[in-house]
Amino acid sequence: MKNIHKSIFGLSLLLFAAGCSHEAEKSTIxxxxxxxxxxxxxxxxxxxxxxxxxxxxxxxxxxxxTRMMGYVQDLPVKTGQNVNKGDLLISVSNTDLLAKKGQVEAGVMQAEAAFKNAERDYERFQALFAKKSASQKELDDMTTRYEMAKAGLEVARQMENEVNAQFSYANIRAPFSGVVINTFVKEGDMANPGMPLVSMEAPGKMQIVAMVSESEIKYVREGLAADISLKSLGKTIEGTVSEVSLSAKNTGGQYVVKIDMESDSSVFAGMYANVRIHANRKNNQIENESVWIPEAALVHQGQLTGVYTIGNENAAILRWLRTGRNNGEEVEVLSGLKSDETIIVSAEGRLYNGVTVTF
Known part of the structure; x- marks a missing residue:
């Protein structure tokens, strides 16, 4: 009987140990x-x-x-073409200008002949006056005639310079070496004064032209660092604020800020960019601390937005947030999180409140 009790007690211990082992294994799983x-x-x-x-x-x-009206006679360039300084970009018909140039050149020749004749007479009367063979009045009259002929020649030459200058508006040349980025006319079109005909740019250094609101422009100044995010290229480039406009009269309450960026051959004019300017709180007296986290770390449940943080014993804790601005890569946290708090940005499994994490 005693042995039977011992057997039952031993069996109970085995069953209890097995149960505990199973519960521990189940908890682990x-x-x-x-x-x-x-x-x-x-x-x-x-x-x-x-x-x-x-x-x-x-x-x-x-x-x-161009500053003259006429038909586009020649357009030897196309969009994307590289040109050197001085290359012909567009030629506007100058038939009327050629006729005017002929008239002006004839006027110059006539003025030169009159001046030479007056100059000879003036020198002759100077010699006669020295020999007392001509009166003072005769010399004064000849001097006046000489000065008038000289002035007439100067007027004719200035008119010639004006016509020659107009020829530079008929034949438009590249002001610098670069790339043609657009042509706004084709051969046979009418070109009007002030109408854009060709657009070009110099390759190499680029800048971002951004708009800053009136509530924040006071914190922006030249020399501040900036992060330039180009989503189309999937890259972020460093930059520096180079110009800050202090007037929004013609920009609808937005202030123009220009940011020089590092050279990158994959960046082209016209690309859109998100800019994040590093404003200095101490120097600019910014009152509110700004906290930013990656947009990819956010968790959305209905109308709520949160992020997982690290709690006691490495447990994931979901924290609800109030967010603000979004620069395309990061989101500003207005409340619910402090700077330097550790957040989870990605996980190899599904996160939930209280789950143990390793990092």
């Missing part, structure tokens, strides 16, 4: 840890980011036009 990548929320007491959108422009560009 039900709560696996998830590998994640983390980073700290950016920002801090001395930094604020001002977001803006803009377009890429060449720092050296030109829209060329």
């Amino acid at each position: 039900e709560s696996p840890s998830i590998a994640v990548k983390v980073q700290k929320a950016s920002g801090g007491e001395n930094t604020r980011y001002i977001s803006a959108t803009g377009q890429v422009e060449a720092t050296k560009s030109a829209n060329l036009s």
Whole structure:
């Protein structure tokens, strides 16, 4: 009987141990840890980011036009063509100008002949006056005639210069070496004064022309660093604020800010960019601390937006946020998160509140 009790007791211990082992195994299976990548929320007491959108422009560009009316006679270039300084870009019909040039040249020849004749008479009367063979009045009259002939020749030559200058507007040449980016007319079209005919730009250095709101322009100044995000290329390029406009009279309340960017052969004029300007809190007296996190780290549930943070014992904790500006890559956090707090930016499994994570 005693042996039977011992057997029953031993069997009970075995069953209890097996049950505990099963529960431990079940707990392990039900709560696996998830590998994640983390980073700290950016920002801090001395930094604020001002977001803006803009377009890429060449720092050296030109829209060329003519000051005379006429038909487009020749257009030897096309869009995308490389040209050197002084190359002919467009020729406007100058038939009327050629006729005027002939008239002006004839006038110059006539004025030169009159001047030479007056000059000889003036020199002759000077000699006669020295020998007292001519009166003072005769010399004065001849001097006046000489000065008038000289002035007439100068007028004729200035008219010739004016006509020659107009020929430069008939034959438009490249003001610098670069690339033709657009032609606005074709052969046979009528060219009017001031109408853009050809547009070109110099390759190499580019800049971003961005618009900043009136509430933030006071924090922007030359020399501030900026991050330029080009979503079409999937890259971010560093830049520096080079110009800040202090008037929004013709820009609808937005202020123009130009940002020089590092040279990159894959960047072309006209591309859209998101800009994040690094404003200095201490120097510009910015009152509110700005916190930014990657947009990819956000969790959306209905109308709520949150992010997973790291809690006690490496547990994932979902934190609800109030967000602000979006620069295309990062989102500003207005409340719910402090700078330098650790957040989860990606995970190898599905996250939920309380799950253990490794990083």
